[in-house]
Amino acid sequence: MTTFSYDEAFSRNIGWVTEAEQQRLRQSRVAIGGLGGVGGVHLLTLARLGIGRFTIADFDVFDVVNFNRQVGATISSLQQPKIDVLAEMTRDINPEIELRLFPGGVQVDSVEDFLADVDVYVDGLDFFAFSARRVTFAACERKGIPVVTAAPLGLGTALLVFGPGGMAYEDYFGFEGCDEMEMAIRFLVGLSPAMLQRGYVADMSRVNLAERRGPSNIAACQLCAGVAAVETLKLLLGRGGVKLAPWGSQFDAYRMRYSRTWRPGGHKNPLQRLMRTLVRRQLAIATKV
8 A cells, every 4th residue: 555645746846836836835724615516626626736724614415407517516426525535535635634624614713713713715615605605795895804805707717816916806896885786797797808708608598696506517617726726835835926806817617818907996887887787687688699
């Protein structure tokens, strides 16, 4: 039986990072809220970078509808807690890894413990988990913890990073006083101001924010994991070059287009207001069809 060696397991990272930096990754702690479409693949990708400590939260179990995009979803994992399945998969990559598990998900009364000693928080929460997301983002802001959120939109990924020196998440999204439908629109437009995914949806009847449903795919989730992992690596190693909100980025693999956006004023920016209006109209038309 082969004996596990951390240095050997992650030796092929060396060159892109130094040996000293790899040891910094080994001692770093990343928190991930949600282990579904993006959260699970975030965890496994970051584990393969050699990050040695994680705090993870999820309350859900795997179902057949998760098979198209969630890395832990298999016949053998049906109805098993996502957090247990992903923890086992992560330990199979690095048996020395340190995991703190929060099987109740991210909650108001546990968020302080969830974020204890965390260097970077990576958002893996469901798109519509606005309450948990606001609680977590606010706590990270208070603690000065950078937040990396990479959303699978269309056949691509949109990236935002919040942290000290950047715009506050509430100033950027403007969730305060909004109902869930409006929060969904503001979150969608805030994540992807360029909206590169518009125009190639094959069946708009499958998009219904009011019913909390929309199409998804593994390609977008995998792209999210790669982008989020690189930003997390740069933050953990102090490499620089991380653009904080109101800067944002989006790459659409279907169109092979990349856009970097800057929205000073966040949700109050005139372009953001205009895009929200266009999204409301498009959703209204789709609902009538």
